Amino acid sequence: MVRHVVIGVDAGGTTTRCVAVARDGRVLGSGRGGGANPFSSADPAAALEAALRAALAEAGDVAVDHAVFGIAGSAEAGRPAAEVAMLRAWAAVGLGGRPRLTDDIAVAFAAGSAADAGAVLIAGTGAVAAFVHSGAVAHRCDGYGWLLGDEGSAVWLAVAGLRAALAAMDGRGPGGPLGARLAAALDIPAGDPQAIVRAAHGRPPAELGALAPVVAATADDGDPVAAGIVAEAAERLLATLGAVMAAADPVAAPQDPPGGAVPGPPPRAGAGVPIVLAGTLLARGRLAEAVRAGVTARYGAAPTPAVEGARGAAGLALRDLGAPADAHAALLRAGAD
Structure with missing residues (x-):
């Protein structure tokens, strides 16, 4: 049976983490790659692709409904390069639609709180x-x-x-x-x-x-x-x-x-x-x-x-799809255990 998931990615200068999360907040797969900061990492697209592939492989037979990428260095001047890397990785693993790009700061907040502001x-x-x-x-x-x-x-x-x-x-x-x-x-x-x-x-x-x-x-x-x-x-x-x-x-x-x-x-x-x-x-x-x-x-x-930043990104993806704050909060509680 195909399960519907969202993807959360937290990409820093040295490590990229990715999770595939069911609509009820359960983590079905996780993966890691190298750094994906557009200013300091050698190959951001390859790092993002590696983390995505590992998470999807572990999750099994899933349909991806949405994704949020939190990428360090993606604010202002770094945004175009970060978006190019994200879309290349997304296409490389055969996914359709367009994920949302934000920075690692917003993802870090969402990794500690399901509130709308803070x-x-x-x-x-x-x-x-x-x-x-x-x-x-x-x-x-x-x-x-x-x-x-x-x-x-x-x-x-x-x-x-x-x-x-x-x-x-x-x-x-x-x-x-x-x-x-x-x-x-x-x-x-x-x-x-x-x-x-x-x-x-x-x-x-x-x-x-x-x-x-x-x-x-x-x-x-x-x-x-x-x-x-x-x-x-x-x-x-x-x-x-x-x-x-x-x-x-x-x-x-x-x-x-x-x-x-x-x-x-x-x-x-x-x-x-x-x-x-x-x-x-x-x-x-x-x-x-x-x-x-x-x-x-x-x-x-x-x-x-905060828990792992990829969970914060997945929480934002759930919220984008209209999931209640409870699903986001459950995702964070499981990460803190």
């Missing part, structure tokens, strides 16, 4: 916050890359740690174990500032994000320098979220409801709307705990953790 804070290699409405970003803050922004991200933590290590070596800052631990992680001699400079400049910035756990672990071991860096990262992330919450109030005029009823007020940031936390840095650890506590204290409610 905020999301994402911190992994990079960092960004956004207010999302009806499956699209209404307002965003940061996400400008390691050189100009991404404050509180893994790369930001790594660079702050390396700067602190160099300051300790040349007498501008306090000493401690952080420099030696970072040197060990970089496989360079401890106490040699030029070795740190060469190692840092010899790597792509995104790779430096792998040093963030070293900074976090050193903070957990009681080093005040590392602890200060982690605390500052949390404050910067909360400031990024705060800018979004302040700017997105209200975000859109309400639509006229059926039957001529009086429309309700537009969604307002900070007035009971959900706040979703996504990304590896906000999943667990000292930084995640500080951000969760800060959100709860400032907005009066605990934030919601």
Whole structure:
């Protein structure tokens, strides 16, 4: 018997994930591929195709009714290239119709909440916050890359740690174990500032994000320098979220409801709307705990953790087809188990 499904895709710079989901919210198949960011990935179309093929193969005999692709880098300048890659992959696996393209930010919010509007804070290699409405970003803050922004991200933590290590070596800052631990992680001699400079400049910035756990672990071991860096990262992330919450109030005029009823007020940031936390840095650890506590204290409610982003994309696809929010919510609950 042919089962009807929707497809959800969450494509980042290094990994693409795809799920095939039944209309009641059950995941029937999943797949993975390489990165599909149009700015940084080698072959986005091939990565999307690989993830689609694997998910459809696992799902079996299905008919695809709709799909939503959340692709990192697909906003504004990157949208044409992302759309070309999406449509090439879609055609390559023999599917008809036209899937909907959005970015990974909207998908991250939908991976934590089935609400129509709310905020999301994402911190992994990079960092960004956004207010999302009806499956699209209404307002965003940061996400400008390691050189100009991404404050509180893994790369930001790594660079702050390396700067602190160099300051300790040349007498501008306090000493401690952080420099030696970072040197060990970089496989360079401890106490040699030029070795740190060469190692840092010899790597792509995104790779430096792998040093963030070293900074976090050193903070957990009681080093005040590392602890200060982690605390500052949390404050910067909360400031990024705060800018979004302040700017997105209200975000859109309400639509006229059926039957001529009086429309309700537009969604307002900070007035009971959900706040979703996504990304590896906000999943667990000292930084995640500080951000969760800060959100709860400032907005009066605990934030919601996101599940796998592909489920968020599938939830948006279900909503596009008129499925109730309950199906989307069930999809997220199953992903959290």
